[in-house]
Amino acid sequence: xxxxxxxxxxxxxxxxxxxxxxxxxxxxxxxxxxxxxxxxxxxxxxxxxxxxxxxxxxxxxxxxxxxxxxxxxxxxxxxxxxxxxxxxxxxxxxxxxxxxxxxxxxxxxxxxxxxxxxxxxxx
Amino acid sequence: xxxxxxxxxxxxxxxxxxxxxxxxxxxxxxxxxxxxxxxxxxxxxxxxxxxxxxxxxxxxxxxxxxxxxxxxxxxxxxxxxxxxxxxxxxxxxxxxxxxxxxxxxxxxxxxxxxxxxxxxxxxxxxxxxxxxxxxxxxxxxxxxxxxxxxxxxxxxxxxxxxxxxxxxxxxxxxxxxxxxxxxxxxxxx
Numbered sequence: 001x002x003x004x005x006x007x008x009x010x011x012x013x014x015x016x017x018x019x020x021x022x023x024x025x026x027x028x029x030x031x032x033x034x035x036x037x038x039x040x041x042x043x044x045x046x047x048x049x050x051x052x053x054x055x056x057x058x059x060x061x062x063x064x065x066x067x068x069x070x071x072x073x074x075x076x077x078x079x080x081x082x083x084x085x086x087x088x089x090x091x092x093x094x095x096x097x098x099x100x101x102x103x104x105x106x107x108x109x110x111x112x113x114x115x116x117x118x119x120x121x122x123x
Numbered sequence: 124x125x126x127x128x129x130x131x132x133x134x135x136x137x138x139x140x141x142x143x144x145x146x147x148x149x150x151x152x153x154x155x156x157x158x159x160x161x162x163x164x165x166x167x168x169x170x171x172x173x174x175x176x177x178x179x180x181x182x183x184x185x186x187x188x189x190x191x192x193x194x195x196x197x198x199x200x201x202x203x204x205x206x207x208x209x210x211x212x213x214x215x216x217x218x219x220x221x222x223x224x225x226x227x228x229x230x231x232x233x234x235x236x237x238x239x240x241x242x243x244x245x246x247x248x249x250x251x252x253x254x255x256x257x258x259x260x261x262x263x264x265x266x267x268x269x270x271x272x273x274x275x276x277x278x279x280x281x282x283x284x285x286x287x288x289x290x291x292x293x294x295x296x297x298x299x300x301x302x303x304x305x306x307x308x309x310x311x312x
Contacts, residue, residue, distance in 0.1 A: 030155075030156030030157045030158075030159075032150045032159060034132065034135065035131070035135045036154070037155065040156070083157060084157065085157060086157075088156055088157060
């Protein structure tokens, strides 16, 4: 059986350096009625983490179409979700604006999640 | 065409009837949200709308009491519809290509044609079923594409008020003479 060496648990450090507690809106799987998407059921949760502007190198990990949108980086001990079978991407509220989670990487060494989120532009 | 909603519903009903897929597995494309549950699924996307010929603009009704006339703009349009099928099965009757082949075949059913016609859709051309399997993550996913051309007639009506009766007072003046009052009236024949 393979053994995975776990590094230090940095979640306490992230908690100590957290820039705030943020509201995250999470939706379940999309429900279709007659082929049309219904308004998703959303729940709210609070996430503690560090939010800072995304570096140029990290921006390049996103599709080109997202690189001209404002992107923030969130580091948190709590997992933020991207789009998947379990639901639509999480929306994090930051400074009164909504940001949609685009990537969420689990760092086993350190026990935290590294996420990129793009500003939601409402028409 | 009665409405886009009716047209969409008729297209979807055709796919569901032809493939016997779950109701939740046949959805319209270009919507936000997650894909339907796992298993075979078909996504319907309405595409370009091309104008065929010149649109008409004709008077269709007159309401004498309300002093209005209804005009209708009527145009023939060609609408492209894409059916995109996805299936985890690579062989058998539930592969993406097999599902779309059923959609293609059953378009000749009278019940299907009638339902499409009732929604204002006339089938102009059945496209080819393109087999487009691809590797998703570490495994094959059966995918196929079918594009069809439909003819629809779109109409839009506008109501224009008209003047039935005009009354007015005129005055004719000439130097050295008294002014002459000239009342006038005009009525639509």
